[in-house]
Amino acid sequence: MGRQLEFEIFRFNPQKQGDVPRMQTYVLEETTNMTLFIALNRLREEQDPSLVFDFCCRAGICGACAMVINGRPGLACQTKTKDQPGKITLHPLPVFKLVGDLAVDTGVWFREMYDKTESWVHTSRTFDPAAQEERMDNAVAEQIYELERCIECGCCVSACGTARLREDFMGAAALNRIARFVVDPRDQRTDSDYFEIIGNDNGIFGCMGLLACEDVCPKGLPLQNQLGFLRRKMGITAIKEIFRK
């Protein structure tokens, strides 16, 4: 027989009149290769159908199931119960708006981020369906992809000291997004254009350098390197701007 796991889960349904935030305890027997995906679904299907949490791909690819697991933001689908103590405490991600229990609204947050960073290739070229594709160096393509691996789970944002203090801080995901376009030769934006977006306290200068974003990123993205890269680049841009004036 497996361990009797004790789950302490944050409960609150904002749509339910008079509901108050609280912790609720559930007990479940551990089975071989159990992940939090299996455990939470069993809890909902066998014990409490009112439990709210999100899963989508359940394979660590989509980022839907990020939550705070024993105090640390991470993906529930790739968390094995055998790596956790017998008591597992689950909270929703902070910073994002709560949908209910363990589910938060990352969709709206990230969509606003796309608009702020103008998250698309800015080019004056038009597409010619009859022409051969424009050439690109393979190493550059791979470099772009390395930064585009972000799954928008929100772990970095919820682990960020500045984001917890200030709603308008863009966070590591947004700065990483900008870096993705900076390295893309197809994007014709200049350094000054990028400076307009991130050259302030909401962007690169708001970071306190606590490094939690990179620590909790389930994809192991080099978030701090990107911040450093952009700070250097934007610092140079800022100095150039000063001398131009």
Add this chain to the structure above:
Amino acid sequence: MQTHYSDLLVIGAGLAGERVACEAAQNGFKATCLSIVPARRSHSSAAQGGMQAALGNCAKGDGDCPDVHFIDTVKGSDWGCDQEVARLFADTAPIEMRRLAHWGVPWNRVVPGKSTFFKGGEKFEKYEKDENEGLITARSFGGTAKWRTCYTSDGTGHAVMCTMDNRCAELGIDVFDKKEAVSLIHDGETCTGAVVRCLRTGELEVFLAKATAICTGGFGRIYKATTNAVICDGGGHIIAHDTGVVPIGNPEAIQFHPTGIVPTDILVTEGCRGDGGTLLDVNEERFMNIYEPDKAELASRDVVSRWMTHHMRQGKGVKSPYGEHLWLDIRHLGNEHISTKLREVDEICHHFLGVDPRHELIPVRPTQHYTMAGIRTDKDGSAYGLKGLFSAGEAACWDMHGFNRLGGNSLAETVVAGGIIGAKIVEFLKGYETTFNTQTINQAVIKQRERIENLIRGKNGRLNVYEVRNEMQEALMKGCFVFRNQQGLEECVETLQGTLDKAKRVGLVSDGTGPNYELAAALKIKGQVRLALCIAQAALQRTESRGSHNREDYPERNDKDWLNRTLAYWPENADMPELSYEDTTAKFEIPPGDRGYGGGTIIPADEGYVRDRTVESPVNELGTKK
């Protein structure tokens, strides 16, 4: 109640849905997308392999062209596809890949010079030409004559999804997430939008549109073991099928993959077997070499899945709390190979199983993977039965896959079909005005509101939705999986009829307020069981084996009687689907022939029938380019 209005309402914001929406928005129409999850979490993003398009840029793709891609697709479909659609697809794919590059996809590119690659565990050399440096490159995939699969490292779906969603943001398309369509608004002839449940608040909303496109992906989740994301539950199919006038095309055409890991059915790549991995049973003995002495583990997907299922039926499966499974053994490949060539497999084993594949066995079983079945449309993507309703991607039976889809053709289809069908929708919108009938809208909303209240109050019964769902999933796994035969299918149909009765008597355990998931499950359970019944009944009627549809009692492909497509309708208040049939294709560029793999005998079609439909083509009747 909120009412939203747009020219085009797209239900589903994966690659197909967003591509359709982009086409409409680029042409000045207001497009709105709905999605259960933020768009980038769509199942499209999970596709790692790549997209097939005959660019012919890389060395092993030399001489490739849309004709060869067309031939592979038709053969792959086991002559079950619409050849006009397969032609349209193969010809358009290269243009769409280039367009994606223009929009921002970081495709891997040709690197000139000498490099090595593996095939069947053996090492070979290739030379990339200098003049092709920097063009989009391609990798090898099963069932294709050339290297044709465009890719972005090991995250093609993710990268293309990011670019497509960026494009939607650029075009200002409203992509609403956490919204689930619970019914279409229609009068039996014309579709004018959908009733939608907000998954943040639980409120109902109305989305009205001149055209509606369903792009909700596959419905693998009606099977117990599936590689599909949890959102691939057939929601889009159900609301279309529910109208009674829109048929599901080829419901019996469901693809299975041999190596989903147990318990979570995440896919581990075919590369494990390609590189020399073996399958073991409960006694840790090999068995594929007994059944397929020549190819053993390297036989095609459906063949390996079949023998694995057979072997477990012989009592050689490994028992587990999650059901029976077999073992995949890659221990002998060694640390270096596993750490480099099979890195993704190593990571999956580590993250989801806590298994080190260097020293431990990987639990695997055949798993539902893809639905060739779908909302039947014509070649313009227009759904049968309702004006103003369209469908694209895995949700649709546009029918370029027939009875078996080739690897790399599904992800390519999302974008290619999305572009083609999006353009057809633009044509439709340009010459079309509609009126919104308030009575029709109100009735649609009232009907959904009543359903929800009845479920909450337990008016029709108090059966547990998850128990009913489990019964359906198990029935399909037992009777309608890799192997099918008359007795198993008859039992499956009978069980599912009982399950359908139970599905009508489901009631909630929880109170159903707000973003309640039990309610979402309860709202679609009846429709899911109906889909399951369509699969089982269509499979029972089809007395032949074609592609993924394998009848033990009818092992031959029967072109004489079954060169056709099943259409499954569900008229209102019926207890069983109504099946009818149509020709697979109006025109043959390639007359029915041997696929070149999988063996099996063919009962030939009537010669006159084939001759009358055969057209002039750049490919000859042996299935090669002229």
